[in-house]
Amino acid sequence: MSLVILTGAGVSAESGLGTFRDQDGLWTQYDLGEVATPQGYARNPALVHEFYNARRANLLTSVPNAAHEALVKLNGRATLITQNVDDLHERAGSTNVIHMHGELMQALCANCGHRWTAPPAMTTATPCPACGQHTARPDVVWFGEMPYHMDRIENLLDQCETFVAIGTSGNVYPAAGFVEWARAAGARAVEINLEPSDVARSFDEVILGPATETVPAWVDAILSA
Numbered sequence: 001m002s003l004v005i006l007t008g009a010g011v012s013a014e015s016g017l018g019t020f021r022d023q024d025g026l027w028t029q030y031d032l033g034e035v036a037t038p039q040g041y042a043r044n045p046a047l048v049h050e051f052y053n054a055r056r057a058n059l060l061t062s063v064p065n066a067a068h069e070a071l072v073k074l075n076g077r078a079t080l081i082t083q084n085v086d087d088l089h090e091r092a093g094s095t096n097v098i099h100m101h102g103e104l105m106q107a108l109c110a111n112c113g114h115r116w117t118a119p120p121a122m123t124t125a126t127p128c129p130a131c132g133q134h135t136a137r138p139d140v141v142w143f144g145e146m147p148y149h150m151d152r153i154e155n156l157l158d159q160c161e162t163f164v165a166i167g168t169s170g171n172v173y174p175a176a177g178f179v180e181w182a183r184a185a186g187a188r189a190v191e192i193n194l195e196p197s198d199v200a201r202s203f204d205e206v207i208l209g210p211a212t213e214t215v216p217a218w219v220d221a222i223l224s225a
């Protein structure tokens with residue numbers, strides 16, 4: 001069974017990382033236009049670094065939860081596409097993880113495109129190791145930018161038999177449209193979330209509850225089928 005799993009912020013919520021659109025989500029605390037767009041970075045790069053430095057510091061003190069750990073049991077059976085920029089799937093032991101929105105622990109040079117492992121905190125004085133310019137940014141896909149690995153993702157959706165979305169509100173495209181793409185290719189679609197997402201009606205099955213409870217149970221059911 002070719003299994004494609006899409007995860008969102010809800011899978012990391014119980015590890016203490018904020019989601020975006022829940023009651024106390026990140027977009028209720030920050031103006032995403034200021035910290036998650038190329039225009040915001042051009043206007044005030046110091047504020048952007050401050051925002052991502054705080055998220056990176058929070059990530060460095062967080063650990064994978066039971067949902068991340070359960071998904072590791074599907075290594076070799078499932079491809080994991082994540083909207084999340086945290087590295088908790090990898091730290092739990094998942095392989096074959098596609099970060100379509102980039103990675104918080106990676107840095108990108110806005111001048112020459114060089115990528116390197118981000119230092120714990122970046123500032124407007126952080127030099128690019130390749131070109132030396134002070135144009136370091138988080139290697140995170142911002143609103144208005146093209147998500148990474150879309151060709152590979154589209155091939156996976158065209159061939160998958162089961163598509164599962166975990167911990168995502170279905171607010172942001174193209175990820176929110178993956179379920180329709182997979183269903184058009186004949187896949188069965190399952191949503192695992194704390195509450196029905198904005199695209200819940202596109203799924204054949206919706207499993208509600210906290211990911212640390214629902215995901216281990218679902219993985220065990222898959223493995224015993």
Ligand code: APR
Pocket residue numbers: 007008009010011013014019020021022025083084101166167168169170171172192193194195196197209210211212
């Ligand atoms: N268990 C399962 N689901 C949860 C939990 C939990 N413990 N806590 C929250 N959720 C669900 C919420 O019900 C919500 O549907 O996770 C979802 C989180 O939604 P968002 O905050 O919108 O996060 P996400 O869907 O990942 O956002 C997508 O938007 O801002 C951009 O680039 C950012 O990757 C992000 C994208």
